[in-house]
Amino acid sequence: MTTPAMIIDFEATDVSKEAEATQLGWRNVSFDDQGDLVAEVVYYRDDNQQSNVRFCKPDRAISYGAMAVSHIMPSDVEHALSHKLVVPQYLPVGEAYIIGHNIDYDIQVAANASVDVSQYKRICTQALARRLLPELDSHSLGALTYAINPDLARQYCRNAHNAGWDVTFTLWLLEHLCELGDITSMEQLYLASEEARIPKIMPIGNDHRGKLIADMAKDPKDRGFLQWVVKTIKDKPYLVEACRQALITSINPNVSGMERQS
Template identity: 50%
Template sequence: MKAIVLDFETTDATEDAQATEIGIMDVIFKDGLFAKADGHGARPFKCKPDRPISFGAMAVTNIFNEDVADCESHKELCARAMPKGAAYIIGHNIDFDIRVAANAGVDVSQYKAICTLAIVRNLYPDADSHTLGAMSCMLDYEYARANIKNAHGAAADVKMCARLLYIICKQQGITSMDQLYEFSEFARIPTHFPFGKHKGVAIAELATNHDGRGYLQWVVNSIKDNEYLTTACRKALGA
């Protein structure tokens, strides 16, 4: 199944964000090692959104409305660039990027998301930051030192993400895209409560007392849009 590393630069950071630039790299496992597909380096493409770019996004991405005024529509570019049908889509906080593709009208229903943010949070819980740049500084220091200035460019972020995954897969003995996807799915299941009155408390600890178990059961019964959290709560409850 096709696999790509993906990064969007966007108009803003909302759920309705639209693409201003897309970076894509086709990737494979070759001889058991994570690698770019032959002849397929990171390819950046700018595109025109249907809404103005926020000032905050301009400051981060250095992409201004005038820079994309004559570019291809984000809908046309995403339709052309994104995989058709089943594919592994890899990136740092990849759910956001997949939402951006969906906002452009792409059918994302068959995509299998692999989230490097979830992976590094699981592997390095005590890191002072889990951003793509920070983790590159931690695990790929010389490359980060030479290239961090290009961060928040779609192609640069795709390259950095791919290098990070090469290191992680080699360290963890991951030798196939299926294994990488399974590890990402495991890493997405939280060990601590992410919000509310119990934010930061271990989910397993909540399951050791009556009130905590009641709260976990409420989560299972009431929260319908966070399958990874409800999975963690069911597991703690022994359900």
């Protein structure tokens, strides 16, 4: 049985770890026998470019900051079903590839709606874009849409921050990234995302932020900070893995971190 794959996007009450959905967008995707990405057709939309979308009612208040982004107000969701009913209804049960731009946020919103996300294999288009398109000045979804297809962006990006449209923009980006990376299967896409999520530049520390992690492992003054990250940081697994790999490679340059781990 083929593992399901779905692009998702949420509009939500706020940007905290407790954020709850006000709108869910989704679209099923797969790779065909020729290795091309295929998306389900959404027939019932007036403009079939837009992906599936549903409003839902959160238990938390919608922040003014969220209203300014999504333009979803309490009156828009007053008569909608609870997010704990809507979100589990449409997201897969069990193992699935879940794709999104900054996917960890969307997965957290799904978990806050009582979805069991433990078997989801997360694929982050933002991480992939940063790795495959490093020359761009911004890796926001809107900026990337303009970069890869300015004509479509000019026509449709005014709809940004509607969850259904953001899923469509993510689909267009994903198609481009798969072409750039010569990606022809969902598992290959997942592994590419996992690799891309491991940072090359240190994102924390007043004296270390902005440094190449590989170079830090070679400097006795910086190596201790990498060791501290590995031992201490609990909520940034990809940063910890980057530091661990760099430390291993600095000891034996002929063995990569992933090879040493296995």
